[in-house]
Amino acid sequence: MIKSLCVFCGSRTGRNDDFSRIAYDFGKLMALSNINLVYGGAKVGIMGAIANGVLNNQGKAIGVLPIFFKEKEIIHDKLTELILVDSMHERKVKMIDMSDAFVALPGGFGTLDEMSEVLTLSQLGKYKKPLGLLNIEGFFDHLLMFFETMYNHQYIKNEHLKLFYASSEPSQLIQWLENYNPPKVKQWIK
Numbered sequence: 001m002i003k004s005l006c007v008f009c010g011s012r013t014g015r016n017d018d019f020s021r022i023a024y025d026f027g028k029l030m031a032l033s034n035i036n037l038v039y040g041g042a043k044v045g046i047m048g049a050i051a052n053g054v055l056n057n058q059g060k061a062i063g064v065l066p067i068f069f070k071e072k073e074i075i076h077d078k079l080t081e082l083i084l085v086d087s088m089h090e091r092k093v094k095m096i097d098m099s100d101a102f103v104a105l106p107g108g109f110g111t112l113d114e115m116s117e118v119l120t121l122s123q124l125g126k127y128k129k130p131l132g133l134l135n136i137e138g139f140f141d142h143l144l145m146f147f148e149t150m151y152n153h154q155y156i157k158n159e160h161l162k163l164f165y166a167s168s169e170p171s172q173l174i175q176w177l178e179n180y181n182p183p184k185v186k187q188w189i190k
């Protein structure tokens with residue numbers, strides 16, 4: 001059962017307003033499913049939208065933010081809990097450790113970095129926590145094709161493609177996370 005879900009997403013809204021609306025709705029779904037949000041702690045962008053979706057529906061939102069962002073006035077002021085850390089690396093480690101599962105929504109390099117960390121640790125057998133991609137309007141299509149290219153060139157194995165799941169349907173994604181059965185990952189390096 002998932003109690004805390006870490007969401008990786010952008011601190012910008014991007015040019016598609018649907019992304020923020022869907023992020024808000026996903027946050028609402030989390031709150032109604034009694035799943036706590038763990039995320040980057042900002043009130044702006046997709047981050048702010050998902051937090052508002054959780055908080056406006058009596059859910060709990062835990063923000064993890066590097067202290068140097070405190071001066072930028074982007075901290076969400078209605079969080080259930082705010083954890084300040086010293087660095088982006090410490091933030092990522094804290095969010096990963098606090099969470100039962102992960103979902104990526106549209107975002108930039110930070111989102112990609114966080115997703116990659118989870119996938120790498122899962123590939124190495126360090127985590128057995130699921131990662132879902134909320135593939136809003138095909139946002140992750142090219143990344144998914146790149147994963148297939150990695151597989152075709154034998155840089156990842158078939159079981160590594162089962163470490164994550166992509167869906168454009170939020171409820172389907174939550175259901176997959178709840179029912180995740182980690183693939184047996186063979187030892188990568190002997």
